[in-house]
Amino acid sequence: MVTKEVAIINDAGLHTRPAATIVRLAAGFKSNFMIYKDGLSINGKSIIGVMTLAAAKGSSLTLEFDGIDENEAMTTIIGYFERGFDEL
Amino acid sequence: MKETENFNIKSGIAAAPGLTIARAYIFSKEKEVVNDSFIVDPDEAIRDLEEALEKSRKELEKVLAVTIDILGKNRGEIFEAQIMILDDPFLIGNIKKRIAEEKRNPEFTVDTEFSKYQKIMARSEQPYMKERILDIEDIKNRIIKNIRKKKWVSRLSNDIIVISEFLTPADTVLFLKNNVQGYVTNSGGLTSHAAILARSLNIPAVVGLHNATTIIKNDDLIILDGSHGQVIINPDQNTLEKYNKKITRLQAYGEDLKKLRDEPAITLDGRHVKLMANLDLNEEFHFITENGAEGIGLVRTEQIFQGDDTFPSEEVQTAAYRKLAEMTYPNRVIIRAFDVGGDKMLPVDLKEPNPFLGWRGIRFLLDNPGLLKTQTRAVLRAAVFSNISFMIPMVSSFREIIAFKSIVNECENELRNEGKEFYEGIKLGIMIEVPSAAVMAKEFAAEVNFVSIGTNDLIQYLLAVDRGNDIISDQYQEFHPSVVRSLAHIIKEAKSNEQSFVSICGEMAADPLAVPLLVGLGLDSLSVSASAIPNIKKIIRSLKYSETIELASKCLECKREKEIRDEMRRFFMEKFPDIYEELFST
Numbered sequence: 001m002v003t004k005e006v007a008i009i010n011d012a013g014l015h016t017r018p019a020a021t022i023v024r025l026a027a028g029f030k031s032n033f034m035i036y037k038d039g040l041s042i043n044g045k046s047i048i049g050v051m052t053l054a055a056a057k058g059s060s061l062t063l064e065f066d067g068i069d070e071n072e073a074m075t076t077i078i079g080y081f082e083r084g085f086d087e088l
Numbered sequence: 089m090k091e092t093e094n095f096n097i098k099s100g101i102a103a104a105p106g107l108t109i110a111r112a113y114i115f116s117k118e119k120e121v122v123n124d125s126f127i128v129d130p131d132e133a134i135r136d137l138e139e140a141l142e143k144s145r146k147e148l149e150k151v152l153a154v155t156i157d158i159l160g161k162n163r164g165e166i167f168e169a170q171i172m173i174l175d176d177p178f179l180i181g182n183i184k185k186r187i188a189e190e191k192r193n194p195e196f197t198v199d200t201e202f203s204k205y206q207k208i209m210a211r212s213e214q215p216y217m218k219e220r221i222l223d224i225e226d227i228k229n230r231i232i233k234n235i236r237k238k239k240w241v242s243r244l245s246n247d248i249i250v251i252s253e254f255l256t257p258a259d260t261v262l263f264l265k266n267n268v269q270g271y272v273t274n275s276g277g278l279t280s281h282a283a284i285l286a287r288s289l290n291i292p293a294v295v296g297l298h299n300a301t302t303i304i305k306n307d308d309l310i311i312l313d314g315s316h317g318q319v320i321i322n323p324d325q326n327t328l329e330k331y332n333k334k335i336t337r338l339q340a341y342g343e344d345l346k347k348l349r350d351e352p353a354i355t356l357d358g359r360h361v362k363l364m365a366n367l368d369l370n371e372e373f374h375f376i377t378e379n380g381a382e383g384i385g386l387v388r389t390e391q392i393f394q395g396d397d398t399f400p401s402e403e404v405q406t407a408a409y410r411k412l413a414e415m416t417y418p419n420r421v422i423i424r425a426f427d428v429g430g431d432k433m434l435p436v437d438l439k440e441p442n443p444f445l446g447w448r449g450i451r452f453l454l455d456n457p458g459l460l461k462t463q464t465r466a467v468l469r470a471a472v473f474s475n476i477s478f479m480i481p482m483v484s485s486f487r488e489i490i491a492f493k494s495i496v497n498e499c500e501n502e503l504r505n506e507g508k509e510f511y512e513g514i515k516l517g518i519m520i521e522v523p524s525a526a527v528m529a530k531e532f533a534a535e536v537n538f539v540s541i542g543t544n545d546l547i548q549y550l551l552a553v554d555r556g557n558d559i560i561s562d563q564y565q566e567f568h569p570s571v572v573r574s575l576a577h578i579i580k581e582a583k584s585n586e587q588s589f590v591s592i593c594g595e596m597a598a599d600p601l602a603v604p605l606l607v608g609l610g611l612d613s614l615s616v617s618a619s620a621i622p623n624i625k626k627i628i629r630s631l632k633y634s635e636t637i638e639l640a641s642k643c644l645e646c647k648r649e650k651e652i653r654d655e656m657r658r659f660f661m662e663k664f665p666d667i668y669e670e671l672f673s674t
Binding site: 011012013015016017019020023040043045046047048049051052054056086087088 | 165166168169172173175176177178179202205208209212213214216217220224399400401456459
């Protein structure tokens with residue numbers, strides 16, 4: 001199991017489009033993927049779950065990956081966060 | 089109006105213009121009532137659920153295709169997300185597991201499972217979460233109705249006026265296939281989904297008519313006047329005839345105006361006043377050409393990208409502006425930098441005690457230079473057609489203009505170093521909508537190529553009247569003598585710099601009665617919503633500039649708004665008795 005904290009850096013925050021992209025990316029890996037924020041734990045492969053996260057610019061989330069391809073999954077998804085959801 | 093006593097005239101918010109008469113169709117958005125009951129065969133229930141999910145998917149794919157077709161790819165995103173929800177392994181897996189274990193009916197299980205997420209969303213203070221809860225409600229109800237094998241929209245005839253509590257984007261698009269004639273909703277404002285879509289689809293709409301769904305019944309005959317925000321329910325024969333005649337006259341008048349489409353707005357004595365259009369939505373573009381605008385005087389960029397709910401990248405913006413420039417060429421396109429704050433969306437969750445006097449317009453942009461630079465670079469790169477101009481909103485001090493110009497300079501240098509193609513001679517402008525800028529018009533205008541007077545804000549700042557405040561809204565006087573004198577001051581001062589071009593954008597410019605006065609004050613251009621252009625063009629082409637100058641000097645002597653309105657009306661009735669009759673008599 002690997003965990004990492006990431007910040008939201010794009011201006012619009014975690015809105016519908018990045019939420020959908022995160023879920024699509026996560027679906028490509030076998031590992032379980034959880035997102036923790038403000039006491040909520042959300043399954044990162046669930047679009048409706050990710051849509052409940054109100055994450056504005058500057059807020060941070062903890063991502064947790066668990067499974068045989070956990071490192072690859074983490075690299076891919078963290079990369080997407082670090083690129084500001086390709087909206088910078 | 090004595091004759092109106094017999095029927096039901098209701099007023100709401102005029103959300104999309106046009107006059108139409110048709111039968112009402114009450115579109116009930118009532119929540120499906122879901123009872124908790126036990127079932128015998130969970131396998132059958134799960135099969136019902138799967139069928140309902142499949143049917144919902146087919147329906148949404150249809151909506152998605154229609155939306156992309158009519159409104160473009162970005163506006164389809166919400167439906168793509170809804171389709172993904174139907175496939176959500178965690179959500180759907182949980183629902184199936186609970187049906188199997190708890191042996192409760194599938195509607196109940198769907199309802200409770202979705203509601204969990206809605207409850208979490210309701211805890212958020214982010215404004216867009218309210219809209220998102222409705223989106224989730226929409227998909228939840230769709231699945232429940234499909235489990236019950238109900239048709240989402242019951243069979244209905246064509247040419248209807250849809251009456252509803254509120255409308256989601258999916259509803260608004262779906263009724264198009266029934267050749268919907270108009271929309272009336274209980275709730276919603278000018279910026280609600282339904283209102284924006286109705287305007288871009290050119291379908292008359294009245295929103296915010298609180299009890300529309302209770303006072304109007306199915307098949308009631310409705311006169312819907314989207315230009316005045318009025319709905320007449322079951323009119324008597326006289327009224328009906330009157331409105332039928334009015335529709336015929338308006339059509340004939342419209343045909344008449346169409347003939348002027350390719351003519352410029354030039355007065356009888358040769359003064360050319362450029363008539364440009366305001367653009368809020370890319371989908372409105374064809375109305376701009378159809379109505380014969382000489383370019384776009386105001387592109388509200390925060391609006392055209394609103395469907396994205398994010399600030400768009402440089403590439404996305406470059407492509408969007410370039411397309412506008414190409415389509416408008418050789419006419420001019422004036423792009424206004426993002427005007428956020430006030431009542432417009434801010435990307436951060438911020439509550440200001442007094443947003444209209446707060447962090448908005450150029451103030452916000454200069455504090456977020458990354459955002460302004462991205463937009464500036466996009467505008468410069470799109471300007472290879474050389475017909476693009478760029479202006480900034482809410483300027484209140486000289487320092488802001490200098491800072492803006494230095495950012496433009498910086499972006500030009502960057503692009504040059506990167507070897508990217510851009511236009512070197514872009515024309516820059518400022519909005520004058522704050523009294524301090526009005527007072528300083530001469531010095532401010534000397535720094536830029538053009539100024540555009542934004543009357544909506546200028547009036548509310550000048551009079552210290554919040555137009556949205558019911559208690560004092562009667563004191564929001566568009567033709568308050570101080571407003572007219574300020575306009576005269578701004579135009580005279582700005583024009584003391586030879587190169588200056590002065591235009592006006594704001595609702596008062598679209599008022600036909602005001603046109604002669606505005607022309608007489610010496611404006612070079614009026615920028616209004618596209619639909620108002622043909623009428624204004626006809627008025628300008630029937631005027632003498634010299635007469636309007638006289639009118640303006642009379643108005644500049646007045647002490648009360650009423651005196652100014654009387655002057656304008658007298659002038660108009662003398663020159664255009666026919667148009668006056670057509671537009672202002674009911």
